[in-house]
Amino acid sequence: MDASGAGPAPTGAPTHVSHPAIAEGAVLRRDYQVSVAVECLKRNTMVILPTGMGKTVIALLVMAHREAVAPGKILFLAPTKPLVEQHAAFLRDTFLKGPISVFTGETPPEDREHDWRTARVICSTPQVIQNDLVAGRIDLKDVTLILFDEAHRATGNYAYVFIADQYKRTRLNGLVVGMTASPGSKPEKVREICENLGIEGVEVRTEADEDTRDYVQDVNVQWIHVAMPDNLKRIAETLRAIYEEKIGNLQGLGVLSRRPTKVELLKLAGVLQAKIREAGQQPDSRWFSALSAQAAALKVAHALELVETQGLGAFETYLERLQNDESKAAKALLQDPRMLHVRMLADKSRAEHPKLRRVAVIISQQLREKADSRIIVFTNYRDTAELLTRELAKVENVRPARFVGQASRSESDKGLSQKEQVAMVADFRAGTHNVLIATSVAEEGLDIPSTDLVIFYEPVPSEIRSIQRRGRTGRKQAGKVVILVTKDTKDETSLHVSRNREKKMKTEVQALKQYFRAVNASEESEEWRAWFKPGGADSTVTLRPAAAPAPAPPQEPAREEEEDRRGALTILADHREFASPVVRELARKGIIVKPHQLPVGDYVVSDRLIVERKAATDYTASLMDGRLFPQVKALREACSAPLMLIEGDGLFATRMSPEAIWGSIASLLTDFRVPILTTRSPEETADLLAALAKREQRDERRAPAVRGEKAALGDEERQRYIVEGLPGVSSVLARRLLDHFGTVRALANAEPDQLAEVEGIGKEKAAEIHRLLTLRYRRPGLRRKTAEAPSAPEEEASP
16 A cells, blocks of 8 residues: 555665554655654654645654654544544554544544543544533543644634643643645744644655655646636626725725725725724714625625626526625615616526636546546535536536535535545545536545546635645646636636745745754754664665653543542533633633533523623624523523623624613613623633632532522422423423322322323333432432442442
């Protein structure tokens, strides 16, 4: 098996890597991979290597030596489930120091907690590890190496950032390796990635480097320019006139001084909303007019891009979505006579974008030259992918498949689950499909080998995405890339921007490498290279680690550590809140945050205190759509100490009158008796929740509970409340059970067959209710005296 990730080794060179932790004959030797691995073992390192050059093999070499000299857990992180499973499959074939576990969102939390204690290598998506760290199921103290695949994601609130931060706090001598083909062109972003991951050195290889050129396959890149047909030109001209008018409106209102880029136009909304917030209760009406013009300009810009670069099909689909858009900007835009004219032109036109025909011709020619070719067509839009799949299915010998992710606004377009994506890649590899029409989901990470041709339906301005797309070919054999460009449109701009950013990225990466090289210049490298000695006549490369004690088997957590974890503050959070920065900030404070599907509120701090957290904009939105007061009523009924927390600015930055907002606040305080607190940021929210948890749990000794105590309930309500806590018992079934048995005591003493007599209580539900009612209570850590074993401790309950 060629696990090197590159082309064949030079003639006469040693062929395989030999190491006690690596399967014999499993990995072909590449000098540059060994050199990079040596550097990675010295310090936290970012590896920047073209796609297909074997970053995973470098990870394997680092794992093999690290496992020998610093025994412990190894954590291999990748952004998606298919990529995680791909890495795990490779390691099971090559790495001899298992077991290897896979953690994804489909792995039950209790299984992850158990496997964490026994596995030597964990391949996981980062979100799962972040959630388990936050919930206190795992810690990183025994982890000696973390590998971050696609490390360019380690910015902002992505889970890589939190995990690396926790690792730095937990294990001072832990090793980090980040791997990417394209860290980005902006110096501030590249440095942010390095800072977030604790990077201390950068290892870069390109196709032109002396130690890689023998392994690099040729990739022929072609740019094909097409002209836009007259019918599309007329539509585009009208849309451009509308766009220029909206931009003129924004300039007339004094919010723009020049023609904006799309990014600047997007950011303008935040600027305008900030101005409205700053104005308080009496904002200038022109800011609202500007917001409407900005929203309309964005919609027209998107429509224009679709016409110029995609064609009529994608444009008409977008018009249908606009008709279902309830915003004022969309409604006003559709009523514009010029938009009505555009729609008429689109209805009359039958000519499609010339790109569609050109793709069919290019693919047909490729299949004539090489019948068993594998081809990927990339497009930015799901609708275009659908159109291409439909049209290419009509072409002789083409067996196309649409390869898109799950996320979709359309209920009718569910896309592919990650499991379905893996199956489709397997079909592509086997030849069931010979053409994949893919969106960005296929750009990153998935092992799609032996792709002969990659087609860009449109250029992408992102240097990262452009590099990732091109990297799908030329991995094991020579490849070809074709980029379609519509003349005099955004396509040409995107192509120019992408080229410039790639040049800047290379310059920035080299500068960063020189910086780290200067910082680390005093370190001696010969002793490190001694680990990797060339083999003799057996044509191998031997990776002999320095003498080290045999790794100790993983141990169960000590009882003292378990007690420490039990003593930590704990907050129950609705599972949807795990996407917010609040839970990460709480975890950084040492608070365990456990996910629950909460019926009421967002955070349960104690058995009496539940917090509903709303962003300022969500507060007004929930007031407008009628959600607010039912939510507050349920919060009030669920516990004796409810709290509404409004986070961030912008409470008065909507068209809703300040009087209405103040009226709702007055109602919460007086009618519902729900206190309101405000915070400026997620960090302040976490500070407040931590203070509340400390007071409730340590000072008042009140533990969090999913069902808080009810306030001022009558006897009938209390009875229903008790019965509703039984398994599968709704409020309706609680009434039926109480009507049938008369008292809670009679119900509790009933046998399963008696319970099953009640309508809606089947045999299984009756058995579960009876089991729970007769189950002995076992408090974790509590010692009970029994006749058989007077001093024996009870078995601890599972989390």
